[in-house]
Structures are given as C-alpha cells and as structure tokens.
Amino acid sequence: MNISQIAKMAGVSPAAVSRYLNHGYLSEEKKVSIEKVIKETGYIPSSQAQTLRTKTTKLIGVIIPKIDSDSISQVVAGIGEVLTKQGYQMLLANTENQNDRELEFLATFQQHMVDGIILLGTILTAKHKAVLKALNIPFIVLGQACDYASCIYHDDYLAALTLTEYMIEKGHRRIGYLGVTEKDYAVGQLRKQGFLDAMSRQNLEIPASSMRIGSFYMENGYENTKRLLADCSDLDAIVCATDTIALGAIKYLNQLSIKIPNDIAIAGFGDSRISSILSPSLTTIHFYYRECGSEGAKVLIDKIANPSSPNKSLKYGFELIKNETA
Amino acid sequence: MNISQIAKMAGVSPAAVSRYLNHGYLSEEKKVSIEKVIKETGYIPSSQAQTLRTKTTKLIGVIIPKIDSDSISQVVAGIGEVLTKQGYQMLLANTENQNDRELEFLATFQQHMVDGIILLGTILTAKHKAVLKALNIPFIVLGQACDYASCIYHDDYLAALTLTEYMIEKGHRRIGYLGVTEKDYAVGQLRKQGFLDAMSRQNLEIPASSMRIGSFYMENGYENTKRLLADCSDLDAIVCATDTIALGAIKYLNQLSIKIPNDIAIAGFGDSRISSILSPSLTTIHFYYRECGSEGAKVLIDKIANPSSPNKSLKYGFELIKNETA
DNA sequence: TCATTTTGTGAAATCGTTTTCACTTCTGTA
DNA sequence: TACAGAAGTGAAAACGATTTCACAAAATGA
Structure with missing residues (x-):
C-alpha cells in the first residue's frame, strides 16, 4: 500500500495525499476523501521513503556500556520517556563494556541516518572525539564531562x-x-x-x-x-x-x-x-540518573532543531544517603 | 556522498559499486579500485535507500513494559547480544507499564519497517492478537505462552x-x-x-x-x-x-x-x-532471563529467514534458590 | 470589465540504492 | 573458422515518499 494507490482510490494525485499527510495545503473536500481512504486502508507511509527525501529519520541512537545495570537502565528509562513524547524512536546499542564496539555502533548509526546520538560515556578517547566530530550528526555525552559536545553529568x-x-x-x-x-x-x-x-x-x-x-x-x-x-x-x-x-x-x-x-x-x-x-x-x-537521561534527550532534541546552538554542559548535584553501613 | 559519486571516482558505474557492496560479481581490477575509493572516502551506503529496494531494514523492534527492572533488563541484554552478532539493530520501546502504548509502538514499528518484533508480554489481549497478525511482520512473544506466535517463557x-x-x-x-x-x-x-x-x-x-x-x-x-x-x-x-x-x-x-x-x-x-x-x-x-532473550532473538531471526516455518513454543525451567528468608 | 492576486492542483524531478536486461568481450570446443 | 556459453558491464527502471514548478480556476480590486 503506497501513496499512489491511496491517491488513486481517493481520486487525487499523490502530491495531494502527501500534502494531506504533512502541512495540509488542501481543499476541505479532498481532505475528507483522503482521510476516508486512509482510515479504511490503515495506510502508514514508509518512513524510509520519507527519509530519502527529507533526510530525517526520527531515530535517536543510544550507546550504553551495559543495560542490566541499575544506574544505566534508569538513564535509559529517562531518555526513552522524553523521546517517545517527542515522537522519536530509540535505537539501542549495548557494548557490554567492550569499549571498542562503540565505534562500530557509531558507524551503524550513521548508516541508519539517526537524527542524533546519545553516548553514555565510560571511556572517551581521542578516537571517539575524531569519529564523533566527523559524523556530522548532533550528539551529546551523558555521565562524563566533555569539551567538544553538550554533556550532562554528575558531580x-x-x-x-x-x-x-x-x-x-x-x-x-x-x-x-x-x-x-x-x-x-x-x-x-x-x-x-x-x-x-x-x-x-x-x-x-x-x-x-x-x-x-x-x-x-x-x-x-x-x-x-x-x-x-x-x-x-x-x-x-x-x-x-x-x-x-x-x-x-x-x-x-x-x-x-x-x-x-x-x-x-x-x-x-x-x-x-x-x-x-x-x-x-x-x-x-x-x-539523578533518570533526570540525567530525560534532560539529555531534551538537550539533544533542541540541538537537532537548532544545530548551530552552542554546547551546554550541565552538572547535576547529588544527595548523601546516610544509611546504616557507615 | 552517494553511490554515484563513488562510482564516478572509481571510474565505474553505480551498478558496479552496488555489486561490490553486495554479491561482488565483478572483475578483480574494479574491486580493487572501488575498495580504494570507499576506504578513502569512508563512504557508508544509506540503509534507507537500501530498504526502499530490498524491503529489509535489519531493524528489530522490541517492546518492553519497563527497562529499569532487574529481570527485564537481563532479557534485553540477551536479545541485544544476539542481534548485534547477527548484524541487526534494536529499536527499543518502553511502555512504562502502560499497556495501551504497546499498540502505538507496533504502528511505529510498522512505519519503520522493522524486520521483526519481540514483545515482552505482560498482558496479551484479543486486540494484541488482531493487531499483531494484521501487521504481517514476523514476531515472537517472550515471557508468556501464546498460541498464535512463537513464544519463549518460564515454567x-x-x-x-x-x-x-x-x-x-x-x-x-x-x-x-x-x-x-x-x-x-x-x-x-x-x-x-x-x-x-x-x-x-x-x-x-x-x-x-x-x-x-x-x-x-x-x-x-x-x-x-x-x-x-x-x-x-x-x-x-x-x-x-x-x-x-x-x-x-x-x-x-x-x-x-x-x-x-x-x-x-x-x-x-x-x-x-x-x-x-x-x-x-x-x-x-x-x-533464565538472559537466555530467554538471546534464544528469543535467535528464534525470531530464524523466523525472518524462513517466514513459513511453524511456530515454536519453548518453556524454560527454573531453579529453586534455597536462601535464608525461608 | 479587465488585470491581478490568491488558492488549489497535479506532473515530474528527486532522494540513493538494487536489480533486470541487453550488450560486449572472452574462452573454449567442435 | 565458427559458434556457444560464460563473464563482466552499464543504462535504466524500480522502490515510495516530498517538493518544486507551472498552470488553471476563483477571488479580489480598480
């Protein structure tokens, strides 16, 4: 089911359907007939074809060292919450603490044309810096201070x-x-x-x-x-x-x-x-792990909307939990 | 940087470059020159354009109820391990225990044309069944028995x-x-x-x-x-x-x-x-949470390779851990 | 009434790949 | 020598969307 078929069924041109899907510069009459056909058929436009034209995927790549970790899974939850709310999807890459895999995943992300990248940093090498900058994709670093990108971290x-x-x-x-x-x-x-x-x-x-x-x-x-x-x-x-x-x-x-x-x-x-x-x-x-994740996602989305905006560096505080072991 | 530019630089046709990238039905001479150009430029083909032709994304959608959970993050780790090894990427959707969101995410997955879906089930309704079957994408269910899909669960x-x-x-x-x-x-x-x-x-x-x-x-x-x-x-x-x-x-x-x-x-x-x-x-x-995840990913990938294969239903055992609270 | 602007529309180009098809050029065999 | 088959190649047609452009019709203003 593609846009031309929908167009044919609704008695309009593919361009009209596209306009309906996007801005909607369209007569009321055609809007109605297109809407009807789309509802009947359950048509969903192919995001790949859209990407090919628009260069935007609504995909965010997230690289983490380990998912089954208490702190990291909280960060991921925070990220996911904001991304979903903003209509983005999360491409998750888990390195299992193998630092060199991060670079491989960056290449995969580039191939999938993600709109942005979140790196939950452990070890940031010079190579990371070089690769990230060459990527030409907005990215942010979480958990580590970093002078060449926006970053959100703890004190x-x-x-x-x-x-x-x-x-x-x-x-x-x-x-x-x-x-x-x-x-x-x-x-x-x-x-x-x-x-x-x-x-x-x-x-x-x-x-x-x-x-x-x-x-x-x-x-x-x-x-x-x-x-x-x-x-x-x-x-x-x-x-x-x-x-x-x-x-x-x-x-x-x-x-x-x-x-x-x-x-x-x-x-x-x-x-x-x-x-x-x-x-x-x-x-x-x-x-503040979860907050770190959600704030990070927000900062990244801002950066995507406005790529030339200056890098931010946000340091979260902490709280001393005085429990019984000390 | 696209395939035509690479082709021009290597003095061959785009088709030749494509062949180099895929099967490689190509003279040794051209292979060498294409390889050289690709290395120099760091060219990475657009997976969206590839998808448009081949209808395959190497993307697997994973729906979970909660990522910051001990058991679930282990399952996700198991899934991720196998997917990465097989050249797939994971699109992660976290419903935060809001069951109705699962259906929304299924629509998003369809739009992104994922090759397969893993549903970490909590509550499987009749609607789930209907939507999943209508999707026409291979899928499996983890953590719950299920008679209309392959599933892997615990006793x-x-x-x-x-x-x-x-x-x-x-x-x-x-x-x-x-x-x-x-x-x-x-x-x-x-x-x-x-x-x-x-x-x-x-x-x-x-x-x-x-x-x-x-x-x-x-x-x-x-x-x-x-x-x-x-x-x-x-x-x-x-x-x-x-x-x-x-x-x-x-x-x-x-x-x-x-x-x-x-x-x-x-x-x-x-x-x-x-x-x-x-x-x-x-x-x-x-x-066996991690095993459930990795086995699930394997079963799904098999299913993708061979869509008409019959559904499997795998029940893992358990181990009683006799500790001190009882 | 006529000129001008606004509004709505579809044809066609485009994005970056893969793949079919037709066409050379070889190679080997009768 | 002739000819079948293999091997290598590029042109061009997809894939499914968006967007530019040109144009027609309608609305507006003088």
Missing part, C-alpha cells in the same frame, strides 16, 4: 569528597578504597580524587595497599575486598566507587562474619534500589 | 508450586500471598495457581484475607504486607510473586523489627542480583 568529585568526609566524621580513620579504571574519568578518576582529597585534608594516611582498582562487577568488590583485607587487616571502613562493588564487598564481609558497620563500615555510589533494603542499609550517594 | 506454575511446597516442607503453614493482576497470565495467574495448588495438596487453608493483588512495584510489597498483617496477624510466611514485591515486604517487616525468617518467612521470584546479598538472603526462583 562525582564533590560527591566522593562529601561521602568520605562523612565517613571521617563518623570516626573512621583507616579507610580503604575500591575503585575502577582511571580511563573512566568520572567514576575512575574523580571519585578517587575526591576520596584522596578528603583524606589528606584531615591528614589521614593512605597506604598504597589500601586502594584497589578493578572492574564494574560485583566480583571485583568481592575479590578486591579479600585482597585488601589480606594486606591491610586494620581497615575500619571501605569506600567503594559504585554500589555494585560495595555489594561485592558486603557479600565477602558477611561470609567472614565481619560486622558492618561495627568492624568495617562500607559506602558506595549510586543509590541503587537495593541500598535501602539491605540490612544494614547501604550508605551511598544518590545521583 | 511459572511449576516454579510457584515447587517454591510453595518448599515453604511448607520448611514447616510453614499459614502462608500469605502477594500477587499481581490476573490479566498478566504468567505472573498473575500461573504463579498464584501454583501457590494455591501446593497449599491445597497439603490441605492447608487459605483465607481470602491472606492474599493480596497489587502492582509490580516495591510499594505494593510494602503496602500490601502492611494490610496483610493487619488482617491476618498470625501468618508465618509470605510468598511474593516477584522479588521486587518481596523487597517491599522485607522493608516493612524490617521497620517493624519482625524477624525474617523466624517470625515470618519470605520468598520471591526472579533471583534478582540483590537476593543473594540481602541478609538474610532471599529465597527465590531463578529464571
């Missing part, structure tokens, strides 16, 4: 600083740290730096052996807590770069019947749904 | 039966139930029926006031546990239709300092990541 540094100061205030002195790769600027570097600065402000020592770097998975929390305690048996608290890592740590401590927070206090980042249900409940940082 | 009934029998075996007699709407056949009806049958096999009473129906959210678990205990103060266990609901129940019980499992035992369904970390850890049912 990871201040959050880590605040959280660590809170731990110190609670009386903890020998605090360990479980982090992630420094290639991830927001989570790997800023959170760690916030931790370090809070410690040094109080002139607290940080022996190298009390810090560990690992993956984003729970196993990392589990294994690195084991190693941490093997090397520094006198720790009285551990700050973990994510809630997931904190869960791994808690799992290990539970197995050893080490009491939280009396023997060792724990804190995480992300305020995952679990944190308030755990018992003891997890002290953590609430970030 | 919800036997899981509920087994879990409840286990609770009884553990010595619980006055067991309450927190469920969801019966319109959701798998989660609402089958799990409840499994519970009821296990109870009646042991001749255990189920007063109407010991069962509650609510939403999929944690608040439901919290609020309905409150009501349940107000009416039936002598319950010694509660079976919850999902882990999320169980978490709500646990939250309420913790607030009242009711000891789990000594005062009241709890069980859920889904084996969410949290369940093993909670303390006490949550007794639950492990379903």
Whole structure:
C-alpha cells in the first residue's frame, strides 16, 4: 500500500495525499476523501521513503556500556520517556563494556541516518572525539564531562569528597578504597580524587595497599575486598566507587562474619534500589540518573532543531544517603 | 556522498559499486579500485535507500513494559547480544507499564519497517492478537505462552508450586500471598495457581484475607504486607510473586523489627542480583532471563529467514534458590 | 470589465540504492 | 573458422515518499 494507490482510490494525485499527510495545503473536500481512504486502508507511509527525501529519520541512537545495570537502565528509562513524547524512536546499542564496539555502533548509526546520538560515556578517547566530530550528526555525552559536545553529568568529585568526609566524621580513620579504571574519568578518576582529597585534608594516611582498582562487577568488590583485607587487616571502613562493588564487598564481609558497620563500615555510589533494603542499609550517594537521561534527550532534541546552538554542559548535584553501613 | 559519486571516482558505474557492496560479481581490477575509493572516502551506503529496494531494514523492534527492572533488563541484554552478532539493530520501546502504548509502538514499528518484533508480554489481549497478525511482520512473544506466535517463557506454575511446597516442607503453614493482576497470565495467574495448588495438596487453608493483588512495584510489597498483617496477624510466611514485591515486604517487616525468617518467612521470584546479598538472603526462583532473550532473538531471526516455518513454543525451567528468608 | 492576486492542483524531478536486461568481450570446443 | 556459453558491464527502471514548478480556476480590486 503506497501513496499512489491511496491517491488513486481517493481520486487525487499523490502530491495531494502527501500534502494531506504533512502541512495540509488542501481543499476541505479532498481532505475528507483522503482521510476516508486512509482510515479504511490503515495506510502508514514508509518512513524510509520519507527519509530519502527529507533526510530525517526520527531515530535517536543510544550507546550504553551495559543495560542490566541499575544506574544505566534508569538513564535509559529517562531518555526513552522524553523521546517517545517527542515522537522519536530509540535505537539501542549495548557494548557490554567492550569499549571498542562503540565505534562500530557509531558507524551503524550513521548508516541508519539517526537524527542524533546519545553516548553514555565510560571511556572517551581521542578516537571517539575524531569519529564523533566527523559524523556530522548532533550528539551529546551523558555521565562524563566533555569539551567538544553538550554533556550532562554528575558531580562525582564533590560527591566522593562529601561521602568520605562523612565517613571521617563518623570516626573512621583507616579507610580503604575500591575503585575502577582511571580511563573512566568520572567514576575512575574523580571519585578517587575526591576520596584522596578528603583524606589528606584531615591528614589521614593512605597506604598504597589500601586502594584497589578493578572492574564494574560485583566480583571485583568481592575479590578486591579479600585482597585488601589480606594486606591491610586494620581497615575500619571501605569506600567503594559504585554500589555494585560495595555489594561485592558486603557479600565477602558477611561470609567472614565481619560486622558492618561495627568492624568495617562500607559506602558506595549510586543509590541503587537495593541500598535501602539491605540490612544494614547501604550508605551511598544518590545521583539523578533518570533526570540525567530525560534532560539529555531534551538537550539533544533542541540541538537537532537548532544545530548551530552552542554546547551546554550541565552538572547535576547529588544527595548523601546516610544509611546504616557507615 | 552517494553511490554515484563513488562510482564516478572509481571510474565505474553505480551498478558496479552496488555489486561490490553486495554479491561482488565483478572483475578483480574494479574491486580493487572501488575498495580504494570507499576506504578513502569512508563512504557508508544509506540503509534507507537500501530498504526502499530490498524491503529489509535489519531493524528489530522490541517492546518492553519497563527497562529499569532487574529481570527485564537481563532479557534485553540477551536479545541485544544476539542481534548485534547477527548484524541487526534494536529499536527499543518502553511502555512504562502502560499497556495501551504497546499498540502505538507496533504502528511505529510498522512505519519503520522493522524486520521483526519481540514483545515482552505482560498482558496479551484479543486486540494484541488482531493487531499483531494484521501487521504481517514476523514476531515472537517472550515471557508468556501464546498460541498464535512463537513464544519463549518460564515454567511459572511449576516454579510457584515447587517454591510453595518448599515453604511448607520448611514447616510453614499459614502462608500469605502477594500477587499481581490476573490479566498478566504468567505472573498473575500461573504463579498464584501454583501457590494455591501446593497449599491445597497439603490441605492447608487459605483465607481470602491472606492474599493480596497489587502492582509490580516495591510499594505494593510494602503496602500490601502492611494490610496483610493487619488482617491476618498470625501468618508465618509470605510468598511474593516477584522479588521486587518481596523487597517491599522485607522493608516493612524490617521497620517493624519482625524477624525474617523466624517470625515470618519470605520468598520471591526472579533471583534478582540483590537476593543473594540481602541478609538474610532471599529465597527465590531463578529464571533464565538472559537466555530467554538471546534464544528469543535467535528464534525470531530464524523466523525472518524462513517466514513459513511453524511456530515454536519453548518453556524454560527454573531453579529453586534455597536462601535464608525461608 | 479587465488585470491581478490568491488558492488549489497535479506532473515530474528527486532522494540513493538494487536489480533486470541487453550488450560486449572472452574462452573454449567442435 | 565458427559458434556457444560464460563473464563482466552499464543504462535504466524500480522502490515510495516530498517538493518544486507551472498552470488553471476563483477571488479580489480598480
């Protein structure tokens, strides 16, 4: 069923049908007859053919590192909400933490002529920058600061600083740290730096052996807590770069019947749904993930409507959730 | 940059370039020169134009009720893995539990000419059936049995039966139930029926006031546990239709300092990541969510390749996770 | 009444591919 | 030598929409 057939059935030209579908510069009489035929046939215009002429797809490509993650799925939910409302569709690409796949997906997005791209950034390399700019498609970065695009992110540094100061205030002195790769600027570097600065402000020592770097998975929390305690048996608290890592740590401590927070206090980042249900409940940082997603989608849509508009950089705050593990 | 420009630059016809891109019925000499030009220019063919001719988009539409859900995001991860591997892209539509939106999204998918559709079913109405069949696009249903399409689902009934029998075996007699709407056949009806049958096999009473129906959210678990205990103060266990609901129940019980499992035992369904970390850890049912997603994607791709192949109906088993809350 | 503007309309070009078809040019065989 | 078949090629016709352009009819103004 195509536009010419509809036109024939309605006794008008294809151009008239197109006009009906779009602006509608058309006599009332023809509008009625076209409407009737379209209703009867259930005709839906081919978006591919439309794209071919108009160069717009109403498609937004979204690249994420992992969909089955508490924080990321919240961002995606926020994105989806706004896109749907604005008549866009989401093309979702999940790299499963394989950073190099991001570039492949960018090529696919280009092929599908997406109107815009949202990159939920983990590691932004020079190559990313080059490819993204060459793409000539509006894009934004979420979760990381970025100087060549609009970006929406969290105050990871201040959050880590605040959280660590809170731990110190609670009386903890020998605090360990479980982090992630420094290639991830927001989570790997800023959170760690916030931790370090809070410690040094109080002139607290940080022996190298009390810090560990690992993956984003729970196993990392589990294994690195084991190693941490093997090397520094006198720790009285551990700050973990994510809630997931904190869960791994808690799992290990539970197995050893080490009491939280009396023997060792724990804190995480992300305020995952679990944190308030755990018992003891997890002290953590609430970030505005869903808002980050929905705001990001809005910014991108603005950018698509007005490509020459200047880049924006929006930093969301956070909330310290004072729960029971610290 | 289009195929004609590439052709001109390589000194061949557009047809030759197209042949290079596809089957490659072409002299070695031209292949080389075309390859060179494509590499230099970074040319990527327009998938819309391709679709216009070939009627295939390499796009799969996926409809889900909620992305920020532990179980669903796992299914989506499984789907994404296979689709990417097979060169497909995922068009994701999140209804946020608004069932009527599913039909809208189906129309959008049709407009975008997706090659196939995956419906992560909650409530399948007669209208769904009618619309899906009229669509004339291969589709499959995940999470629900369905007689007019290939479907992949879990043995919800036997899981509920087994879990409840286990609770009884553990010595619980006055067991309450927190469920969801019966319109959701798998989660609402089958799990409840499994519970009821296990109870009646042991001749255990189920007063109407010991069962509650609510939403999929944690608040439901919290609020309905409150009501349940107000009416039936002598319950010694509660079976919850999902882990999320169980978490709500646990939250309420913790607030009242009711000891789990000594005062009241709890069980859920889904084996969410949290369940093993909670303390006490949550007794639950492990379903093969990720596998369901990846297998579903495979079945759909087979169906696309061979549309006349008969429908398949695949039921995955489960695993009873005997943790500490029951 | 006549000139001018407004309004409504369809023919045809266009977007960027794929694919059919007809036409060379080879290759190998009788 | 002649001829069948294979191999390689490009012109041109799709695919299904939008949009420009030209033109007719109707409305307006003098």
